[in-house]
Amino acid sequence: MDADSPRPRAGEPRPRCAEATSAALLDAAAARFARDGYEATSVRDIAADAGVNPALIYRYFGSKEKLFVSVVSRDRDPATVIDGPMDELPDRSVTWFHNRPPAIAGEHPLALMLRSAGREGVSDLMRAQVRDTVAALAARLDGPDAELRAAMILALNVGMGALSSIAGVDVLMAAPPDRLRDHLAAAMMPLIDVPDAATTTPQGAEKTTTAESPANP
């Protein structure tokens, strides 16, 4: 589409090294997909950014879609954020949120996928990964509605990623990390440690009572 992108190095003629080339393609693809979405990114753009010929995308990845899968599968490590003490989850989120690899500029992998959900293969991959993450997170939560709460925790993370990277809400990125963490913790902790009353009081009964009529028609 356009060519206003960080061509890696224009002088050196790219060493004939398969590993370096495919890595460069992955980096360029990650940045383009994150910035413009799957459909709006052309293989020619990616190749130009990586400083190589578009045909190499097919040599190394087989297709544009497989390249996308490789991008979102690379370094996908929900455990990185999920593992560890749960009450430090907000801290890890902030850290992860601010210490992102340069290629995927501040983009949560899920946010990256959100905007690329047009194609079948992409949607399926995304759904699977989202569900895995929700399940993994829910497994770490005690109390009722673990899955619902896990989904909301993820929603908070994904929403912040989307807003900052896609919508360009710079107040999120520009905020001092500790302020970000404080408020994120304030919002996230009630979802992680549901207050005692919620589990001790006969809320389970209440919930069922209340929900029965409208929830499952």
Place this chain on the structure above:
Amino acid sequence: MDADSPRPRAGEPRPRCAEATSAALLDAAAARFARDGYEATSVRDIAADAGVNPALIYRYFGSKEKLFVSVVSRDRDPATVIDGPMDELPDRSVTWFHNRPPAIAGEHPLALMLRSAGREGVSDLMRAQVRDTVAALAARLDGPDAELRAAMILALNVGMGALSSIAGVDVLMAAPPDRLRDHLAAAMMPLIDVPDAATTTPQGAEKTTTAESPANP
């Protein structure tokens, strides 16, 4: 692309009425854009759904992009959710979240835009709308970091919309509305009513205290 969409009415030969035609186009476009995203939706799909000739899109809207802008601008009413008592914001969010207009099927307008942010004009529009919403919300918030907190509140809403509509996390849509509201309130209230001491005192203890109140209203 495909044609499995609500063709308006096959019997009547569409009255030669500009207003009705452009309205039909807007409806069809909203549904398609929400379901498939901007790039994956073709003007021929939209026109076919509306039962009119694709050229009319250009007659009435000028371009596909302008049609998209018209769609996301129509009925955009952040005030609907923002207006009202702040401590009922979670309730309004849940209500709005569950009572969505039929055309934009269960899709938060922002989530709709998230996945369509490839093209320049679309991105710009979305950014503007997001910033307006953040600003409007921040204006209703007291205490420090109002804009940051507003962005996080929006992030929570957007994240939930994205997860449920794009990623298909059905636990969000299937949850009983009051459970959804309880947990959403638990997460959101600390961002709305930041406890006075939040900036000075060690917040871990405060936070729990603060969260208790909205969780059990």
Place this chain on the structure above:
Amino acid sequence: MDADSPRPRAGEPRPRCAEATSAALLDAAAARFARDGYEATSVRDIAADAGVNPALIYRYFGSKEKLFVSVVSRDRDPATVIDGPMDELPDRSVTWFHNRPPAIAGEHPLALMLRSAGREGVSDLMRAQVRDTVAALAARLDGPDAELRAAMILALNVGMGALSSIAGVDVLMAAPPDRLRDHLAAAMMPLIDVPDAATTTPQGAEKTTTAESPANP
């Protein structure tokens, strides 16, 4: 590929008539496919020859392959040659051979297909048509080995078409029609009217005897 072809008319801007356009495309495609084969012919070539935009091929025919099918199916009329008295078959062959439409330059439709048998769909179509023709011709033949003889009659026609149009053996096209007919009749009649002896003498027995050992292992 190249553009050394009979652009239809360069002055008039092609009347906006669907029928004329698709006919022009069919003509151009027939000529190109006949001259260069299916694979070596590009849709750009065809469109350029027809003086229209390549996209119209897809508007009117759906794909390159479907265009090809349309070409070989158009005016395919084996009956034209087969119908009529069998002893005038050579005359009809010559007539048909010499009175071809200008677009398909001297090309037997089967010869046209012969060189385009790469793609699956093309091969299948061709096989079907060849078998139909053989069967139709065999039905008109009396005596033994009707199908084999029919195949050989077809082979003679196809071979002449291939040699003259593909291999450029101009002695076939340049020959006076009556000389062509005389020799063609000389070769073809023994296949059409197998001499009495062949059917009356105990050749059937002979044949079987001879053939038994090697023919069906």
Place this chain on the structure above:
Amino acid sequence: MDADSPRPRAGEPRPRCAEATSAALLDAAAARFARDGYEATSVRDIAADAGVNPALIYRYFGSKEKLFVSVVSRDRDPATVIDGPMDELPDRSVTWFHNRPPAIAGEHPLALMLRSAGREGVSDLMRAQVRDTVAALAARLDGPDAELRAAMILALNVGMGALSSIAGVDVLMAAPPDRLRDHLAAAMMPLIDVPDAATTTPQGAEKTTTAESPANP
């Protein structure tokens, strides 16, 4: 394209022998070209079949087209069929037709070329070879229209090869050799030995007479 071909031997690591390598390439190319045609055959297919690197095709043959030329030029021996008594030509045709070299699987070299006549160089080669064959055959024929009759004899052979190998008319291959020969002789002899009166007398009667002799040898 696919890889369902006779990979030479997978155990031995191909000796670094130029002659063996180029021979392997020629064999693989002949099989592929015959089976799939020139355009549908890729140099990668050929190289994979031969078990070598595609670049070697360029080392040994210079280009895909030159490789094709080498294939069709190898063992081209029209004399094999043409040499010998003319009245045994049908027998030799049948023999040659049924005893084909294993590499060019059942494919008449001319039929092979017929379907590969797209590219310039290929067409030229084919035309030259066809003309040489016609000329050589015509030189063996007495009487009028020698070249025309030679072309028709060749057309019969080529047509049968094309029909059987390309169009899959199995009645030709499945026929008992002597039936094939009988009918082929019946059609071919009138072209070889043109009856003296053929040009002057009404030929219908003569023709039958002429044909009788070869049909029942």
Place this chain on the structure above:
DNA sequence: GATGAATGAGCTTTCATTCAT
């Protein structure tokens, strides 16, 4: 002698868009 890396040109196809009626 042989190979993996890299390239440029071309292909079929789709799409937003405009023109003429």
Place this chain on the structure above:
DNA sequence: AATGAATGAAAGCTCATTCAT
């Protein structure tokens, strides 16, 4: 007001071919 015809540009992808090792 509305439509079918036509177009230019670009997309994903494949292939023959060359380069460097």
